[in-house]
Amino acid sequence: MMIEKLNQIIQEFEEFEREGKKELKNFIEALSFSEMLWNVRQIAHEALKDMSSNKSIVIAKNIKIKDLEKIIREENLFYKNFRNKENIYIYPSAENVLFDVVFVDDISQKSDTYRPFLSIRTSEKKYQAYYRLNEATTKEGAYKIQKHLQQVVQGDIGGIGALQPRRVSGFYNTKYEPNFFIRTLSLQENYIDTESILKIVYNSEKRLIEAQKREKSVIIQKASKNTNTKHYNDFIDADRSVQDMKYVHYLITVGKSDEEIEEILIAETDVEERKRNAKYYIKHSIEKAKAYRGGV
Secondary structure (H helix, E strand, C coil): CHHHHHHHHHHHHHHHHHHHHHHHHHHHHHHCCCCCCEEEEEECHHHHCCHHHCCEEEEEEEECHHHHHHHHHHCCHHHHHHHHCCEEEEEECCCCCCEEEEEECCCCCCCCCCCCCEEEECCCCCEEEEEEEEEEECHHHHHHHHHHHHHHHCCCCCCCCCCCCEECCCCEECCCCCCEECEEEEECCCCECHHHHHHHHHHHHHHHHHHHHHHHHHHHHHHHCCCCCCCHHHHCCCCHHHHHHHHHHHHHHCCCCHHHHHHHHHHHCCHHHHCCCHHHHHHHHHHHHHHHCCCC
């Protein structure tokens, strides 16, 4: 009985490995044009839901995508995925200066303007997409393009970053039961014009900055309508944190809400430049001021 069970497992693994190699070959060939360097990561099944378990190791660094098959063979990753539920990921190396591929996770909306050259199916309803750039860009440029694409195709906003890990075709996604076999869904000769999409992104950022400036101006104008209202520069102090606190006390005294205090400080001061997390700093300052005043 045990021998029959063992033979069954062996047969299932051989079928899995045979199909996996086909999918892996398609995956590697699709990315073979890329000049980028990649890292390979192995993540244990239990770590998918609890990354604090630290059951994740980088098994290869700074490799060309054509060398992925060799790494998988040498590390016996098909077997580890099949028997031990080790999940296999790749992600761009931090050594990359230029990026010729942009990745978006969990796309849910098709776009006629931006079409991936490679998409893989990672579950019944989830897909990962690769977009080929006609001209390589910097890490910052790749990040901006990725963020824009995420908004257009409604990708996972949590999967942000040019170095974001992504799954490999030909392996099981053990996050689901039964385990889902990852397949290459489509291969197309699609490109994204790097210069055009970055121009769209920069124009969008410019409009956002202008809108924020207008919003600040409105807040200042509203405050200026009351001739009895004092402003930040009325509380000059060599220590800017002390000046912040004096102004917060004053704003509380004249009956401003926490939200109004936050808006006024951001509008009238350079707190966003001075403090890494300005909103937290303002909130903490308000709490300190109220505590000093006896909870008022």
